[in-house]
Amino acid sequence: MRGSGRWRWPEVAADAALALVLLGFGLLATGLAGDNQPGSRPVDAASRVLIAVAALALLFRRRAPIATLAVVTVATSTYLVFGYPYGPILVAFLIAVYTVAVRLPVRPAALALGGAFVLLLAHVFWSEGPAPGWAGVLPASAWVVVPFAVGVVVRVNRETAARSRAEAARDRAEQARRQADEERLRIAQEVHDVVGHGLAAISMQAEIALHLLPKRPEQAETALTAISRTSREALDELRVTLGAVRQGAERGPVPGLARLPALRDRLAGAGLAVDLRVTGDARDLPAALDLTAYRVVQEALTNVLRHAGVANAQVRVDYRADEVTVEVTDEGTGVRRVGTDPVDDESGHGLAGMRERVAALGGRLAAGPRPDGGFRVYARLPVGPTT
CATH class of the missing domain: 3.30.565.10 (Histidine kinase-like ATPase, C-terminal domain)
Incomplete structure (x- = not known):
């Protein structure tokens, strides 16, 4: 229940609520379940302690799923070997199995759940109450196989969704990069056109002015005036072009x-x-x-x-x-x-x-x-x- 060094309080609260609900449900409903199971051992203080251990162990199911499964399995198997009635304690076992399947890779999860299944089978052959024998193997396996299968499906779906989100994020980043590159190229082309044209015109006018200055200075003044006008116009057009990349700057009308x-x-x-x-x-x-x-x-x-x-x-x-x-x-x-x-x-x-x-x-x-x-x-x- 730790993520990046911090407690995930919504998960803590959810697991605490789940544990308390299962604890209350187990303490209240187990006696009713025993009334419908003749031959089972009556609910007593020891059974309530085992129910409480199995329920409260779920507080740590996200942080330590294997340890939680071990505690819940031992408590559940001991409860059943003593002959107490089938009841809400098996719900805690189901949740512990599901947690291991959904939070661990398939291979280690399967190994852990195989050990839990073997331990759970103890009551099938050795129990102070009615021992179902081989007929109880299939029902007992269902409490492992079903939550394990559901957990694996949920895990695969989560991983697929996470990969899809990661790929979508990479695609968005790549698209943003391409758009930025295209925009930079567009601005570079605009600057090239504006500056290149302006400098070419200014260079030509400057050569005319230099040629006329020694002999006809009055005509050189016309060329210098043209240089001033051309440079001002080029700067204005360049300012409009660069305004596109300045946040908050208003775009002027583009040339046409x-x-x-x-x-x-x-x-x-x-x-x-x-x-x-x-x-x-x-x-x-x-x-x-x-x-x-x-x-x-x-x-x-x-x-x-x-x-x-x-x-x-x-x-x-x-x-x-x-x-x-x-x-x-x-x-x-x-x-x-x-x-x-x-x-x-x-x-x-x-x-x-x-x-x-x-x-x-x-x-x-x-x-x-x-x-x-x-x-x-x-x-x-x-x-x-x-x-």
Whole structure:
């Protein structure tokens, strides 16, 4: 009745109540049972002591099931060998057998109960009262076999339920871990897109400012103003993105295709002219799809700004009944580079991030050099039909 070094008082109270009920029942009902069993020894002080020992031993049945079974078996067998009538004392024996079966593994429980059964059989052949002989073996075995079988079934069910709960807990923990990993990857991708685009634009504007500063400082001021505006906008967007992982922070509206004109204007200040064309019936899209389409365009234009070596790019957005397509093209070198190393459409981190975003929504992305020069990024994103 100890668990983790502490008394389990509900179990103590339950066992105490059980022992007292069996004690009172045994002392009151055994005499009535003897009236219906001619030839049995009358109930006396010795029988009451044995009844009390068997009942009160159940106080320790959880803490010491084997010892409890031994005490109850000795008391019960002695009671029956003296010829006292069959009565409530056998209920205490039944409970002791059940406790051993439900709390111990099957093999040690079976060994312990085998010894108890042998000791209980003593009254079948040697008793001061009527000795049933071999005819009493089967009834005596029932007081062992039945509670043992019930206890084993209960134990197996408890173990199965415990394993199920443990597996469910592991599944929940694994699911929570996967969700946390996915969320971290999503935030990392968002930060990559926001910071990468902002730094690319700022870098280009800074180069323009440095080029103009010695000869035309008044025009360099325009580039520096653009740097200030771009950095502020990038910081605002980054703040919205990181707000998702701050408890208590309110999420701002996520970017979408409606912000492409602002993106075009920002890139114009960085020296990249973007020809933006939208076809089809523009409409509100699911937030995740709208953000993905915007990020594809943003990342593709950032790559043009960084690597293409051209001053213009084309963006086409087509709203269709069951999908939205975005296409970004340029007439640059056709090979994306990081430093001096070429980055193809499979290994580039930005393009790989685009591909993962689009695939997560059931879409498809194609990116690679154009046959006539330049580079093309094309994404198809499925949407539900309009109603």
